[in-house]
Structure formats: C-alpha cells, structure tokens
Amino acid sequence: MSERLPRARAIRLGWTCAAVAVLCALPFYLDAFWLRIGLFSMAAAVGAVGLGLLSGTAGQLSLGHAFFLAVGAYGYVWLAGEPGPGLPTAVAAVLAVLLAGAAGGLFSPVAGRVRGIYLGVATLALVFLGHHVLLTADSVTGGFNGRSVPPLELGGFSFSTDSELTLLGVPFGAEERLWYLGLALFAVTWFTARGILRSRPGRALVALRDSETAAAVMGVNVSRYRSAAFVVSSMYAGLAGVLLALSFRRVVPDYFGLVLSVDYLAMIVIGGLGSVAGATAGAVFVTTLPLLMTRYADQLPLVAAPGTTDGTVGPTEAARYLYGAAIVLILLFAPDGLHGLARRLRARLRRRGAAPPPSGTTAPSQPTASAVRAKEPTP
Amino acid sequence: MTSLLDNVFNGLALGAVYALVALGFVIIFKASGVMNFAHGSLLLLGGYLTAVLHDDLGFAGALAVSVLVTAAVAGAMDRFLLQAGGPDPHTAHVQTIVTIGVDILILTDLSRRIGGDLLSLGDPWGDSVSGLGPVTVADSRIAAIVVSAVVIAGVFALFRYTSWGLSLRAAAEDVEAASLMGVRLVRVRMLAWCLAGALAALAAVFLAAFPAPGLERTTGQIALKAFPAAILGGMASPPGALAGSLLIGMTEALVAGYQSELHVLGEGFGDVAPYAVMVLVLLVRPTGLFGGKAAVRV
Numbered sequence: 063m064s065e066r067l068p069r070a071r072a073i074r075l076g077w078t079c080a081a082v083a084v085l086c087a088l089p090f091y092l093d094a095f096w097l098r099i100g101l102f103s104m105a106a107a108v109g110a111v112g113l114g115l116l117s118g119t120a121g122q123l124s125l126g127h128a129f130f131l132a133v134g135a136y137g138y139v140w141l142a143g144e145p146g147p148g149l150p151t152a153v154a155a156v157l158a159v160l161l162a163g164a165a166g167g168l169f170s171p172v173a174g175r176v177r178g179i180y181l182g183v184a185t186l187a188l189v190f191l192g193h194h195v196l197l198t199a200d201s202v203t204g205g206f207n208g209r210s211v212p213p214l215e216l217g218g219f220s221f222s223t224d225s226e227l228t229l230l231g232v233p234f235g236a237e238e239r240l241w242y243l244g245l246a247l248f249a250v251t252w253f254t255a256r257g258i259l260r261s262r263p264g265r266a267l268v269a270l271r272d273s274e275t276a277a278a279v280m281g282v283n284v285s286r287y288r289s290a291a292f293v294v295s296s297m298y299a300g301l302a303g304v305l306l307a308l309s310f311r312r313v314v315p316d317y318f319g320l321v322l323s324v325d326y327l328a329m330i331v332i333g334g335l336g337s338v339a340g341a342t343a344g345a346v347f348v349t350t351l352p353l354l355m356t357r358y359a360d361q362l363p364l365v366a367a368p369g370t371t372d373g374t375v376g377p378t379e380a381a382r383y384l385y386g387a388a389i390v391l392i393l394l395f396a397p398d399g400l401h402g403l404a405r406r407l408r409a410r411l412r413r414r415g416a417a418p419p420p421s422g423t424t425a426p427s428q429p430t431a432s433a434v435r436a437k438e439p440t441p
Numbered sequence: 442m443t444s445l446l447d448n449v450f451n452g453l454a455l456g457a458v459y460a461l462v463a464l465g466f467v468i469i470f471k472a473s474g475v476m477n478f479a480h481g482s483l484l485l486l487g488g489y490l491t492a493v494l495h496d497d498l499g500f501a502g503a504l505a506v507s508v509l510v511t512a513a514v515a516g517a518m519d520r521f522l523l524q525a526g527g528p529d530p531h532t533a534h535v536q537t538i539v540t541i542g543v544d545i546l547i548l549t550d551l552s553r554r555i556g557g558d559l560l561s562l563g564d565p566w567g568d569s570v571s572g573l574g575p576v577t578v579a580d581s582r583i584a585a586i587v588v589s590a591v592v593i594a595g596v597f598a599l600f601r602y603t604s605w606g607l608s609l610r611a612a613a614e615d616v617e618a619a620s621l622m623g624v625r626l627v628r629v630r631m632l633a634w635c636l637a638g639a640l641a642a643l644a645a646v647f648l649a650a651f652p653a654p655g656l657e658r659t660t661g662q663i664a665l666k667a668f669p670a671a672i673l674g675g676m677a678s679p680p681g682a683l684a685g686s687l688l689i690g691m692t693e694a695l696v697a698g699y700q701s702e703l704h705v706l707g708e709g710f711g712d713v714a715p716y717a718v719m720v721l722v723l724l725v726r727p728t729g730l731f732g733g734k735a736a737v738r739v
Contacts, residue, residue, distance in 0.1 A: 123534075172720060176727040179476055183672040184723050186665075187716035194713045320665070324478065324541055331538040382549040389542030394525055397535045 085245055089238040097237040098309065099353050103346045104244035105305040108251045110329040110345035111338050112298025115255060117327070118335035119264065120291040121271030123178060126169075126185030127326045129192040130162045130296040132318035134303025135211075137161040139313055140202050142212045151214045155304050162300020163293050170289035177274075177288075189320050196315035208314035211307045214243070240309055247305060248342075251298060255338045258294070267291055268336075332392055334401025343400045351388060355381030446576045448698035449691070454582035454647075456690025457589035461644035462667035463674070463682040464596060465637030470671070471613045471679075472633035474533035475523065479540040480641060481661030482547035487511040487642025488562065488649050488656040489551055495563030503563070508642045515638025518543055520631045552658040559655035568651050581650035592643065593683060596636070600679065605632055666693070669719035674731050681731030689715040 089097060113127050137158035140146040149157070166173070172184050196203045203209065213220055213236070258264045266287050269277035278284050307313050325348055333344025356378055396403040462484065469477045477483075490507035491500075498506060522543065523536040566581040600606035608629045611619040620626055641664070648663055649656040670689040674681025697711030722730065 172723055176723050179470065180672055180723060180728060182476065183668045184720055186668055187720045190713045190716045191720075194710065328538050328541055331535060335534070379549055379553050382545055386542045386545030386549065389545070390522060390539055393535050393539050393542070394522065397532050 086242070089241045094237045095357070097241055099350055101237065101240055101244050101309040102306070102353070103349045104248045105302045105309060106326075106329065106345035106349045107248055107342045108305060109299050109302030110326055110333070110341040111251050111255045112295040112302070113326050114330045114333075114336065114338065114341035115258065115267070115298070116291050116295035118330055118337070118341070119259060119271065120267040120288065122173070122288060122291060123182035124185045124292075124295070125182050125320070125323045125327065126188035127295075127299050128318045128320065128322035129185075129188040130165060130299035131303035131306065131322065132192055132196060132313075132315075133162040133165045133296075134158050134300030135307035135313045135318070136196065136203055136209075136303075137300065138304045138307055139209050139211050143209065145201060151212055152216050155214060158304050159297050159300040162303065163297040166293040166296025167289070169296075170292060173292040174285035174289040186320065186323075189318075189323055193315055193319060196318065203315065206315065208312055210312045211310065213311075214308055236311075237309075240305075243308070244305055247301060251301070252338060252342070255298075259338065263287070263290070328389055332389065332399050334399030334403075337401045340399055340401030343404075347400065352381050352385050355384050444698065447578075448694045450576060450578055450582065451698070452691035452694030453687065454578075454585045454690070455694055456670075456687035457586045458644050458647045459663075459667055459670050459690050460593060460683050460686035461589055461640045461647075462664050463670040463686045464593060464679055465640040465644075466664075466667050466671045467674075467679055467682040468596075468609075468633050468640075469637045472609055472630045473519065473523070473536065475536045475540060477540050477637070478537065479518065479544035479547065480637070480667065481664035482544045482551065483511055483515055483638050484641040484645045484648070484664050485551050485656075485658070485661035486514060486547060487638075488645030488660055489555065489560070490642070491562045491646060492560035492649075492656050500563045500565055504643075504646060507645075508639045511642035512635040512639040514547075515641075516631045516635035519634035520627070524627055524630065548661065551661075555656070555658040559657055560649070561655050562646055562649050564646060564650050566651060579651045581647065582652070585647040585650070588643070588647070592640070596640070597679065599636075605629065609633055666715060669715045673719050673722055673729055675729030678729070678731040681729060684730060688718065692718050 088100070092100075109127060109131060113124060116122050116124050135158075138151075138154050141149050141157050141161075142151045142154035169185075169188065173181065176184050197206055199205075219239075266277065266282045269280060269282055270284065270287055274284055277287075310317075329344035329348045330341050331344070332347055333342065334340030392400070462480065466477060466480055469475060469480075487507045487510075490510055491503045494503035494506055497503075518540075522539055564581065566579070566584055569580045570577050571580055571583065600610065608619065608624040609632075611622065612624055612626055612629055616626065645656070645660065648660055653660075666689060667686070670686040671682050672685070673688055674683065674685030692714050693711050696714040700711065
C-alpha cells in the first residue's frame with residue numbers, strides 16, 4: 063500500500079488540476095443561465111459546507127441556516143448601500159461575514175447548552191423571528207420588497223455589467239466575473255473547512271458528536287466548542303449570503319424562510335454527513351435540480367405548458383414532484399448520501415479492476431459484488 | 442376585562458388544537474426519533490379529504506374517512522419509506538430528511554388541487570356563537586376544546602392501559618431491550634405514525650372551522666407552531682406537549698389581542714411570539730419544561 067501512495071496522490075492532484083481548469087474555462091462556453099445556476103450552486107456549497115461542519119461533524123442540528131444567510135446578505139447590502147454607512151463594498155462584504163459570525167455568537171447561550179432536536183427547533187425560532195424583523199425593520203431591510211444589492215468592487219474592478227470587458231472574444235458580464243469570485247470563495251471554503259476537519263478542533267467536534275461525556279473527559283471544553291462550531295458555521299453561512307446577494311442582485315425577506323433552511327439540511331444529508339465533498343455535491347444537487355427541472359419540465363411527458371391551469375401538472379409542479387421524489391429515492395437507496403454512494407462505486411470499480419480479492423477482507427460487501435457480476439459478466 | 446377573557450378563551454381553543462398536532466408530533470418522535478416535517482401536509486391532506494367528501498358522506502362520514510385515510514398514509518409512509526431499511530435508530534436523521542421529500546410531494550399535489558380556493562369543511566357549527574358568562578364565543582371553538590380534551594384523554598389512556606402503549610413506552614425507553622422482550626418494533630412504530638396522522642386530520646377540522654375562513658393550501662403551515670409547543674413541553678413527554686401547546690396558544694392569542702399596545706414589536710408579532718417564548722424557556726431549561734435530564738452511559 064505504501065509504495066502506491068505517491069502514485070495515488072499524483073493521480074488525485076491530476077484530477078484536481080483538471081477540475082480546476084474545467085471550472086475556470088466554463089464562463090467562456092456557457093451562457094448566463096448556466097452560469098447563474100453555477101453561481102447559486104457555489105453559494106449553496108459554501109453555506110452547506112458550513113452547515114456540514116455544524117450538523118454533520120459536530121452533530122448539532124440547525125434549522126436556522128437561512129437566518130445566518132440573511133444576516134450575511136442583508137449585512138452586506140446595508141453596510142455597502144444607501145441607507146446605511148455606505149462603506150467600500152469589499153469592506154462591507156468582510157464585515158457582513160463577521161456580522162453573521164457575531165449573530166451566531168449571540169446565539170451561543172442557547173447553542174452551547176441546548177442539544178439535539180431541541181436545538182433544531184430553537185434555531186427554527188431564529189428563522190421566524192429573523193423573517194419578522196426583515197419584514198418590519200423597513201429602514202434597514204427595505205421591508206417586504208427588499209433592497210437591491212450594490213455590486214462588489216475590488217480594487218477598481220467591478221463585478222457588474224457597468225464596464226465593458228471582453229476576454230478572448232467573450233464579453234464578460236456580471237455572471238462571468240462573479241463566477242471567478244464564487245470559485246475563489248468556494249476554494250477558500252473548501253480548504254479552510256478541510257483544514258478544520260483534519261486538525262485538533264475538528265477531531266474535538268467529532269468526539270463531541272460521538273459522546274459528549276467522553277469528549278469532556280478527554281479535555282474538550284464542551285460548551286465552548288459547541289458555541290465555536292456555531293460561530294464558524296454562521297460565518298460560512300454569512301459568506302454564502304453575500305455571494306447569493308451578489309448573484310441575485312436583490313434581496314427579499316421571503317427567500318430566507320424555513321424552506322431555505324430545510325433545503326440546506328437536505329443538501330448535507332443527501333450529500334452525506336461529515337464530509338466537505340459530500341456537502342458540495344449535495345448543494346449542487348439540491349440547487350440545480352429544481353432550476354433545471356423548471357426550465358426543461360415542458361419537455362417531459364405528461365406536463366402541460368405553463369398557463370394552462372385546469373387540473374394538469376405545470377412545469378413548476380412537475381419540478382417539485384421530481385425534486386421530492388429524488389430526495390426520497392436517493393435516501394432510500396443510499397442512506398449515506400451521494401458521498402457514500404461514490405465511495406461504494408469506487409470500491410466496486412477498484413475491485414473489478416484488480417484480481418479477485420482474498421475473501422476475508424471484503425466479506426461484508428461480497429454479496430453486492432457477486433450480484434453485480436451475475437448481472438453484467440465481465441468480458 | 443371581557444377582552445382579556447376573550448383572549449384567554451381564544452388561546453385555550455388555539456392551544457387545544459395545537460395540542461392535537463403537537464401530540465402527534467411527539468408520539469412520532471418518541472416512537473421513531475424522527476422529526477416529522479411532513480406533519481403539515483398530513484394535516485392538509487386530512488382537511489382536504491374532509492372538504493371534498495362532506496357533500497357525499499355528510500360531515501361525520503367524511504371526517505371518519507379522512508381520519509382513516511390520513512392515518513393509513515402516515516402509517517404507509519413510515520412502513521414503506523422510512524422503515525424500508527429496518528427500524529434502525531442510527532438513521533433517524535436520514536429518515537427526517539425523507540419526510541421532507543414526502544412533504545414536498547404531498548404538499549405540491551394538494552396545493553395544485555386546492556389552488557387559490559377556500560374550501561369549506563361542512564362542519565356542523567357553522568358561524569354560530571354562544572354566550573358563556575360575560576363573553577361570546579364561537580361554537581366551533583367550544584367544540585375544539587371539548588373534542589381535543591376527549592381525544593387527548595383517550596390517547597393518554599391508550600398509552601397507559603393498552604399493550605400497544607406499553608410497547609411504545611418500552612421501545613422509547615430502550616429499543617434493544619424492548620425488542621428482546623418481544624416488542625414488534627416495526628408494528629409499534631407504524632401504529633404510532635397512524636395515530637399521529639389521525640390526530641393531524643382531526644386538528645385540520647378545527648383549524649379550518651369558523652373564525653378561520655376555511656381550508657387553504659397554507660393551512661398545513663400551522664403545524665409548524667406545534668414544533669415550539671412540542672419542544673416547550675419536552676419532546677419526549679406527551680403531557681409536556683399538552684402544556685406547551687396551551688402556553689403557545691395563549692401567547693399567540695394574547696399577543697395578537699393586545700397588538701395595539703405592542704406595536705413596537707412590529708405588525709404580526711403574534712405569529713412569531715411563540716418562538717420567542719420558546720427560546721426564552723430553552724435558555725433556562727434546555728430540555729423543555731417537562732423533559733427530564735437523561736442519564737448518559739459512556
């Protein structure tokens with residue numbers, strides 16, 4: 063195994079480079095619709111990775127993620143805009159992330175003590191109270207109609223369509239520019255989250271999830287780590303909120319409701335708890351599926367064109383049906399989520415590629431492997 | 442003074458209905474460790490069935506059918522979707538997310554059918570009112586309190602005196618031990634879901650009856666109020682769910698009743714006041730009012 067390790071690492075590095083290259087090249091080939099889907103996915107991935115740290119790694123159920131997204135998004139809009147202090151947009155973005163972290167910190171008296179399903183419903187309260195504040199504090203949030211988002215400017219470069227920019231014959235509008243911002247922020251999220259997971263605090267959080275008492279005996283400061291996990295996760299949510307606000311160009315209170323929180327929860331479970339890659343996959347899945355289905359639903363059988371309402375299934379509804387069914391089916395057949403599914407597929411491929419393994423080591427998964435062979439005999 | 446009595450009575454009626462929903466929610470959690478996000482759609486399903494059937498079957502017949510069907514749907518959902526991989530407590534969070542998927546499916550279908558309509562459930566109380574001492578109250582509200590009280594007493598009797606109740610309590614205490622003692626976990630769980638579905642269908646009647654305009658597609662969202670009610674009481678305690686529901690109903694009615702004095706908090710604070718109360722309670726008692734401290738073995 064040890065002599066294969068460098069090769070495996072090289073292969074992994076190669077795949078990573080290829081993925082990065084493809085992601086960087088995409089804006090030159092895709093139109094705005096696809097880029098916007100990509101942007102939403104990246105924002106969702108940032109938020110989902112944060113929630114994954116909290117709920118997947120630390121085992122603290124949170125239904126309040128939408129609230130922290132809202133703090134990030136509205137924080138940015140208020141700090142950078144009029145009415146508001148009108149700070150430089152880059153500063154406002156950083157402060158908005160810190161603000162979301164502070165909001166998570168303020169909740170720590172609850173987050174540090176309340177656990178399990180109680181915490182889940184307590185955070186639900188944040189969503190409803192937050193939504194109420196967003197609706198009533200007109201002067202800051204713009205009330206029901208929300209506020210438009212000032213575009214981000216970084217060292218004279220504006221992430222909007224205001225200034226003309228053409229690269230290699232491709233006009234670079236807001237979506238193309240934001241794509242790279244999203245990629246950079248996602249990369250930061252990816253590496254910091256993996257760093258946290260693999261370091262001392264990450265292990266402490268896993269220990270907390272598995273047994274609070276045992277972790278406390280090992281010297282983990284329980285309530286401090288629980289609160290810290292909450293703060294870090296809120297900061298990721300705030301970052302996602304800023305990115306979402308920038309891609310939407312308008313923030314409205316109704317977006318940041320319970321449905322959004324539940325979507326994030328679905329993302330991390332569908333992706334597979336406790337892994338950054340899983341959270342990302344889940345985020346992409348949950349974000350893209352409804353958008354794609356709404357767009358292409360009229361090409362599905364049994365779906366009526368939009369506008370006909372006499373008891374037939376419209377495209378939006380068809381998208382919802384398929385989305386609901388997809389959640390149920392995925393979890394029915396892969397309870398450990400997409401991450402677990404990928405791991406099993408990889409193991410199966412490797413087993414098929416290699417010589418027949420000694421029966422002792424792979425005994426638990428033997429039945430599935432032989433079932434597959436029976437169905438599709440290898441030439 | 443009359444307005445205070447009015448509000449208190451409203452709160453009582455509201456709390457009684459929330460109790461039906463919250464009790465179902467707690468029963469499901471106790472039996473399976475799952476937070477049932479589909480509870481709102483089950484409620485809406487029950488209301489919808491009563492609404493479409495009452496012309497043909499009469500109110501009582503329609504209600505009976507809707508309670509049975511909703512119970513069957515809830516039971517089937519648990520048996521065939523959630524317990525598909527066996528009653529494994531380790532996957533409770535996965536099952537919770539599956540309920541989200543089911544919720545989306547049922548809710549989408551019902552919203553499509555209901556559209557923008559307001560459905561009447563054909564309940565016998567209509568908009569009649571009676572005088573109770575100094576206050577005038579809607580008959581539907583009195584019915585809500587009476588029916589909820591009877592049904593909840595019946596459910597507690599089920600817990601206390603039937604072998605199913607004993608099995609459920611045993612399974613909630615210790616799954617492995619219960620299983621070794623011959624408790625059929627799959628069936629006990631499924632029956633718990635059936636009971637919760639039936640309670641939700643019943644609650645829908647009172648949520649759509651008189652002061653409310655009728656059954657809308659958003660009626661199911663009221664089940665969300667049962668979350669804080671269940672948590673306030675302590676998730677694993679049915680009597681706690683009852684107390685929590687009354688507290689939530691009372692808070693909502695009082696805050697809505699004194700809206701004009703509380704305008705600092707913004708319009709419509711009554712809808713979110715239950716959550717504020719819940720957070721305050723959790724700050725003091727992290728496992729709810731009636732939730733005991735669990736002993737943990739390492």
